[in-house]
Structures are given as C-alpha cells and as structure tokens.
Amino acid sequence: MDIVTATIGHRTDLEVGAAIDPLHLTADQRASGHLVAVSEGGRRVRISLPRGTELQDGDVLARAEGVAIVVLAAEEELFRLRPGKDAPGKDALCWAAACWQLGNLHRPVRFTDDGLLTPRDPMVAGFLDSIGQPYEPVVCPFAGYRVTGDQGYRHGHGHGHDHVHAPGHSHDHTHAHAGHHEHHPHDHGEDAT
Incomplete structure (x- = not known):
C-alpha cells in the first residue's frame, strides 16, 4: 500500500x-x-x-x-473522573483542583459528556486521593473533547473534521486548562541551575 x-x-x-x-x-x-x-x-x-x-x-x-x-x-488503561453531585460545594472545589493540577502536570486529558479521561498514573492517583476527588480505573478508547491553548474547546472524536491546526502545532501537550502556562523551574520542583 x-x-x-x-x-x-x-x-x-x-x-x-x-x-x-x-x-x-x-x-x-x-x-x-x-x-x-x-x-x-x-x-x-x-x-x-x-x-x-x-x-x-x-x-x-x-x-x-x-x-x-x-x-x-484503541482501548487504553485510563482513569475516569466525574464531577460529584452529593456535596456540590466541596465536590466543585475538588473537581476544579483536579482539572487545574492535571493541566499543571501536563497530563493529557479528554473531556467526555459527563467527566474526563486521563491515562493511569500512580502520581495522579495519589494526588486525586489526597484531595478526595473520586476516580475509577477504566479500559476504553482515549477519545473525547480536548482543550488546547490555540484552539479552545475542540471535539476529538465522532466526526473527525477538526484537522485545521496552527503551523508547527504539536498535540503532545494537551492540558486540562486552556490558559497560558509559563514554565518556571520552581513549578515542578526542578533545580533552577
């Protein structure tokens, strides 16, 4: 071929x-x-x-x-997170913190109609446990909506017609946040030398 x-x-x-x-x-x-x-x-x-x-x-x-x-x-080993409904104030805060931290850690995410998917990672599990954000391990396609800094909220499955990208834009850094993120050595505990 x-x-x-x-x-x-x-x-x-x-x-x-x-x-x-x-x-x-x-x-x-x-x-x-x-x-x-x-x-x-x-x-x-x-x-x-x-x-x-x-x-x-x-x-x-x-x-x-x-x-x-x-x-x-393809099906992959993922975590599924959903915003909680039992205690709206606390659950909203956990959900916001989880999304912010996934973006801060540069973890890839795909938003679904009722939550989000991200690859399984012990560090992510530890963080989610520490703030009380519920999640479940699932095996399913890593597909859904994505948020990118230059394109906003994009649909990443189902219709497949979103193929216009900024020149030189790479999709290996999808974040859970859409804002500008400057990388500083102290952000992730890296040595500033």
Whole structure:
C-alpha cells in the first residue's frame, strides 16, 4: 500500500454497509503522524502525515480492494473522573483542583459528556486521593473533547473534521486548562541551575 499522507474522509461519510478494515491506534499513535501499523484485516499501513496532524477516531486512511481502512481509537488503561453531585460545594472545589493540577502536570486529558479521561498514573492517583476527588480505573478508547491553548474547546472524536491546526502545532501537550502556562523551574520542583 502507498504511504498515507492525508485522510480521505470520515467513517460517517461512508455509504451504509460499506466494508471497513479497522486500524486500532492508541492516542500516542494517533498523535505521532509517522508510523507503520497493521490493520485488523492484516493490511500493513504506512502513515506519514504533516507535522501537527492528529488522526481522529473514524478517520478513513485509504481504500484497498473496496474496503475502507478506518482509524479506531484503541482501548487504553485510563482513569475516569466525574464531577460529584452529593456535596456540590466541596465536590466543585475538588473537581476544579483536579482539572487545574492535571493541566499543571501536563497530563493529557479528554473531556467526555459527563467527566474526563486521563491515562493511569500512580502520581495522579495519589494526588486525586489526597484531595478526595473520586476516580475509577477504566479500559476504553482515549477519545473525547480536548482543550488546547490555540484552539479552545475542540471535539476529538465522532466526526473527525477538526484537522485545521496552527503551523508547527504539536498535540503532545494537551492540558486540562486552556490558559497560558509559563514554565518556571520552581513549578515542578526542578533545580533552577
């Protein structure tokens, strides 16, 4: 198969009943832009996308022998956090602190309709436990809405038509906050020398 240098559509654009060959990719793989992977049907796919391009769940990469090769977000080990409802004041404070700290730690997040997902990490678990923010370990696709400093609130799954990015923008630093964040050596306990 030729090298894939651009997507050719989205799964939702395919005709009803179209044959697809899923290519399961993790969030890191979808953001890398350059990789070789094997589809569920055994097709070897070489991908070389422009810098800053991130594949989305449902993107169609190619058609081979009448079959559409479609990106599907692979299941990953994640934490799911949801804002609490039992004690609105305290729960709102925990939720805000959790979102702020995930951004401050430069942890990738995806917002869902009822909360957020972030990769499992013992440090994150320790922090969430310390402030009393409930979370649950889940295995599911790491997909959903994302917040980026230059684009605001973006939809990252389902329709896959958000492919316009600022020149040179990389998606390996998604934060839970949308504000400007300057990195100072003292922010994360680093040596200032």
